[in-house]
Amino acid sequence: MIRSRTRWNRAVRAATGAGLALALIAGCGGTTKDSASEDTGNSGGTEKVADPNAPIKENLKVAFLPKEIDNPYENIVDEGGISAIEELKGTAKEVGPSDASASSQVSYINTLIQQNQDAIVIAANDPNAVAPALKEAMAKGIAVVSYDSDAAPDARQVFVNQANSEDIGRSQIKLISEQIGGKGKIAILSATPNATNQNTWIEFMKDELTKPEYSGIELVTVAYGDDDDQKSFQETQALLQSIPDLKGIVSPTTVGISAAARYISSSPYKGKVALTGLGTPNQMRQFIKDGTVKEFALWDPTQLGYLAGYAAAALASGQITGAEGEVLKAGELGERTIGKDGEIILGPPTTFNADNIDDYDF
Structure with missing residues (x-):
């Protein structure tokens, strides 16, 4: 095309x-x-x-x-x-x-x-x-x-x-930690398994989680939505259904975070599971205003x-x-x-x- x-x-x-x-x-x-x-x-x-x-x-x-x-x-x-x-x-x-x-x-x-x-x-x-x-x-x-x-x-x-890859990865953990009170299980919803940027950010996220101030947070799994809206939507649903005590999701992909927000916004998990990541303001505005998402980031x-x-x-x-x-x-x-x-x-x-x-x- x-x-x-x-x-x-x-x-x-x-x-x-x-x-x-x-x-x-x-x-x-x-x-x-x-x-x-x-x-x-x-x-x-x-x-x-x-x-x-x-x-x-x-x-x-x-x-x-x-x-x-x-x-x-x-x-x-x-x-x-x-x-x-x-x-x-x-x-x-x-x-x-x-x-x-x-x-x-x-x-x-x-x-x-x-x-x-x-x-x-x-x-x-x-x-x-x-x-x-x-x-x-x-x-x-x-x-x-x-x-x-x-x-x-x-x-x-x-x-x-x-942006600086280390800053992006570490800042994502800071955002989700603040939103879940520094305690609970989290998951990452990434793009494709071979995406260079995603994998680099995720490595810094994992390293950030080794710091004492994040000892109460457990990264349970990394899921992949392949930068596809429908698959990201389905992966969000699967994460929430398979991990009933999940407290937060980090999605460092604009496709993933908007799909996850769309699912959470009309589900019983709204207000119970925090979502942050990387998204555009125009994609995420409605989810900020309806309370599905508190904060996210992007350049x-x-x-x-x-x-x-x-x-x-x-x-x-x-x-x-x-x-x-x-x-x-x-x-x-x-x-x-x-x-x-x-x-x-x-x-x-x-x-x-x-x-x-x-x-x-x-």
């Missing part, structure tokens, strides 16, 4: 309130189309040198490949990225499968290679399964940027991360995409290679310096509740 996008509002939302950065995790490989004869670290050749003063390539063609085409959160991210490319006088599109599977993404990557795109921006369903196709893209001079859920480091040049996905778009353009134009210390010029978001392992942090996320949710519209 291919979804064309109109120009997204490029203004940085002042209401977001979260200090934004982008995370760029550098791979060592790939070439840009203007320097296809230069090898990079992936191929063992001469290391490519960035030219921060190089002009943005004319008539850039950039494709955004989400986990699945109907994921509302990633649609917003891609809108932001498309707006960045249009701001730079290029053309961009969102393409993707109707299911959140790596094999489906691979077929799209192959098509984008044939279309001779300047850059591919991908949220990987499986970091390793998509790697061979992405490596082929880089070998043909296509810049590869991953966002939200990373690809294998040697299969992309830059990773645009939404501004439009700005995440905007940063990813600028990273793709800078890579394709030779302004950056993804090396530590390079500076990305990110349009209205200013400059961002690439840190250790290429990472620049986007977060921290904003916490949404009844007091502030109406201040946001995304």
Whole structure:
């Protein structure tokens, strides 16, 4: 499926309130189309040198490949990225499968290679399964940027991360602990079992739970809704029915948290089982107002995409290679310096509740 996008509002939302950065995790490989004869670290050749003063390539063609085409959160991210490319006088599109599977993404990557795109921006369903196709893209001079859920480091040049992974994971435990009084059984409702971002956050959640202040909380299980609304709804139902004394659910996925909230809101568990995680204000507003959910968190996905778009353009134009210390010029978001392992942090996320949710519209 291919979804064309109109120009997204490029203004940085002042209401977001979260200090934004982008995370760029550098791979060592790939070439840009203007320097296809230069090898990079992936191929063992001469290391490519960035030219921060190089002009943005004319008539850039950039494709955004989400986990699945109907994921509302990633649609917003891609809108932001498309707006960045249009701001730079290029053309961009969102393409993707109707299911959140790596094999489906691979077929799209192959098509984008044939279309001779300047850059591919991908949220990987499986970091390793998509790697061979992405490596082929880089070998043909296509810049590869991953966002939200990373690809294998040697299969992309830059990773645009939404926030510090450790902060996200640990903050989720803090939120659920506050809502259940620091005591009781909890479960995690994740996306797909191989999602890089989800698994990283969950590891930090588990580590946070080893701290003495959380000794009264027991993580019973991790369930997977596969970033599918109906399956996430069913997994929530199964969790609550199989664990009758469950006190809380953490769902660090926008699809999962909204599906879980929908089930709980019309069930006997409303007001008895706490739910938190990562969601968009527009998805979660009704559940905050009806008391199903007290608090949840997220960053501004439009700005995440905007940063990813600028990273793709800078890579394709030779302004950056993804090396530590390079500076990305990110349009209205200013400059961002690439840190250790290429990472620049986007977060921290904003916490949404009844007091502030109406201040946001995304």
